[in-house]
Amino acid sequence: MLLKFRRSNLSARSVHFGKHFNSLNPEDIAFSSICVHLRQRKWKLLDQFLSSNLTSSLVSRVVSEFRMSPELVLGFYKRVGMQKSFSPSLECVCVLIHVMISSKRYDDALDFMNNLMQTMGYSHLEVLEGLWNSYNPEISCPNVFDTLIRACTSFGDMNSAYEVIINLRTEKDFHVSIHAWNNFLNHLIKSNELNFFWKKYSEMISYGYIENVYTYNLVIHTLCKEMRLHEAISVFYRMLKSGIYPNVVTFNMIINGACKISDVNLGFKLFRKMGLMSMGHINPNSITFNCLINGYCKIGDMKTAESLTDEMTKMGIEPNLITYATLVDGYLRKGCKKDAFLLCSQMVDKSIAPNNVVYNSIIHWLFFEGDITMASIILSYMIKTNICFDKFTNSILVTGLSRNGYLNEALNYHKWLVGKNLVDKDRFLENTLVYYLFRSGNDSISKVKQVLDDMIDRGLSLDVITYGTIIDGFSKQGSISNAIRVYDDMIKEGKKPNLVIYNSIVDGLCKNLSVDLAKIMVDELKKLGLFDIVTLNSLLNGFCSNWNVNEALNLFFQMQEGKLVNEVTYNILVNFFCKIGSIQEGREVMEVMVDEGMAPNSITYTILVMNACKSKVGFEELIELHDDLVVKGVIPDGQTYDLIIGPLVDEESSKLS
Template identity: 45%
Template sequence: MLFFRAICFNLKQRRWSFLEKNLPSLTNAIASRVLCEFQNSPQLALEFYNWVGDKKSVLHSLESSCSVIHVLVNSRRYDDALSLMGNLMTVNGLSPLEVLEALNNSYGICESSPAVFDALVRACTQIGATVGAYEVIMKLQIEGCCVTIHAWNNFLSHLIKVNEIHRFWMVYKKMVSYGYMENVNTFNLVVHALCKDCKLQEAMSVFYRILKSGIWPNAVTFNMMVDGACKMGDMDLALMLVRKMEIMSAGSIKPNSVTYNSLIDGFCKIGRIAVAEELRNEMMKIDIEPNVRTYATMIEGYSRAGFLEEALRLCDEMVERGLLPNSVVYNSIMHWLYKEGDVDGASLVFTDMSDKQIPLDKFTCSILTRGFCRNEAKELMMMMVLWGVLPDNITYSTLLTNIDKSCSAEEVIELHYYMVLKGVVPDKITYEDIVSPLLQEESATN
């Protein structure tokens, strides 16, 4: 007890030299007790935990890790707590249920709260442990120590992100059967899932159910409905929702840049650029500044419609407004310039992109693959690797399919081996039609 008190006293004073002298006597149990003692000083507790790990990593037991996690969660230091939980599962190799058991064992000693279990579910979804997150929820449900609606919402959101919509509905029904009261975030997730399934009418039914239930929809609810309507081409419904947004929310919600970007994208997709331009002007009149996404959408719309001069004018305008075009903007302009046969113009755009150090992505690589001189295939692939963008099999297959006949069989084979070494292979059709015959020919020659 005296040793424990001495450690706590000197830690408060940050006398690390004293702690280092007594490090040999510091046990896992004492380290965990010290961490729990500093509930009101989470930063100091975390410093002590990290210091012990640096000096004597063997003391970083599961017990001490859980103790500091409880302290961090109680202090709402969720990011630090989630990071530690994630490390326990990804670095230390513990299963979510093992972490849950350890948190349960130290729960009372650290005077913790149920928020720690919500945090564990979130940590599981962050590292992609879908099954583990569900196991934690079910285990707690069986033991009568349930997670809150926030953990269920987090898990449901994760299922949408990984596109497991069928499992989403199974979990949602189970949650409702347990008697959980849905909140606006739950309803938003349901609307989102229905929109992903192209069930717009059902999403509208849920939307009206939200209004009748006394739970006010928020901006996210309206924006998801607008976006869902736009993606399904129902622009009349999308416009109706936007025009009645303030009335339906009792004046609490107004359209924002996300709302207008969805509308502009929807009208651009169906070729009604003039309406999209009117909406861009409208948003500026009500003091909603167009952002990079707004311009990227409009530029793609004008380019697709063949109005490249207008697209380039918008590029200049966004720069004048202090907005830096991103790879989406440059990709769009380059793609349509190549489509029009303006290779020089596309090259100038690419040069400008490089000068501004805009990061390249795989779409950029695919566009360059189709647009560059065919006999520069190998050099292009090597440039991509140097840029840090490894071409995928689609880019590779596109390049092989479009390669100029002036490129020798040896160069094509060399390119093939180079990409295989990088872990990239062409699709089945490209391999059978182009690569395999050349490889057979080479084998017969040798």
């Protein structure tokens, strides 16, 4: 069998401890004395004896002798460690690890393995050799090698874990268990090394391993992370056909995956079929309900989210902190502050204290609505009740203050965080400040320089996002020469520009009447495969702004052919035709847009209505245009409607009356 342990091979390498010898030697005498003292728990006498009689061989014999009493072994080894004159050998510690694994003391074994590698300086392969050479069927079991893999993954060393697996397979003809592979693959997912996960998963299957429910769950989890929900469901059915029944984790992952791609109805259908598909063995738990409640909150269906909460309670599953936090966020997302605060009161009544996650959500949405006063009150309450700010609170504060025009306050708060050493090295806060400073327009460059200088003083280099934010800021300010200069600096620093940065430069060139340069750049990007709809829309807008009609139409037809068009593309053309006075042609472009399955939006509405009004069309024609857009599913822009359509309707109504 594939996973059968090569006991004969290991037995040949085993070291037999506690043997009886024909003649006693000093180590035998010491061994006998230690055993007597240890059995009788005479610790003081034992400590005196240990101070001058210790060798690694002797310690290994004692550990082996008392292998059925792991607590006693640990007590003995602790006293051994207190002897300054003694330094245990690799083999000695490996014997101790074997005993711990055989006694199912896995955490203790992990501690000893980590000590070997991180404190004593042995490599993972040296530890493997030590465990292999000290393997003794009387005191050892194969799980020891699975535990070594777990030790490697526990401090994030995936390469070492893999080397242990392969070394055992190729050098020692030994195959670790499916559980060890699952542990290894799970840590690859946690490290977000998904490509590596798929390669090693395929390799494992090629070795003939039979997947278990945990393996299938890892595959489903990875597919859901990659938004490949239909493939995850396909694996789910393959799992059922293999005779392996899913557990509640399997269902929860797929339900959560469906909710993440906004297919909440699919998640709900699966939720209703959990009992049927598991032969009545599996019921939803709090995580199942919370996933669905979160999904419905994200799409604004608070009625269904509340009904699920009621159903949860009827099943005997009490809503927990996550449930309430999700509902609070859902109500705030819809602008229902009163309902959100009522839920917070209900939490307190049920002895569930709102935590910083709940408060972060409240503060975020208050800042989003521009309610600075209420956000400040909530923040003061957090401070008063000793609710700790975390990195998300700090991010929300800096972003919220900046977005609402309180940039000096945001800068001062950031300065205070730096002074308290509370700023992460991910550069998120600094990039946020740079972004909003560029959009403030008032002394922005000098303040941006201050933020960047502060970063460098703290040992933080500019990352791709920082460079991209600066380039985009200069481009939007019309300072394309500065944007190009920063781009050159970025290249010199060895940073690789991404598509977002290239799009910023293309957009800046087009808006600064350098559309010919923009076209050259886009052509080069096409050769590299580095372009998307945003790139082409920027160029199309540049052609239209420069009245390059033929270039604009040629590009549009190429975009249509390549299926690289969206609502923005059509709105650019609608706006262009309206600007040259061809309202009818603008409407025809809108009709093409509808034929392509894309609904006009409020921007389309504003462009057509505003330009129709400027061209002084009659009342009936303007109302007909408005009605046509509404019939096509457009929600009129409120400001445009109030400015143009509303007054006209009122005026016409007064004439009729």
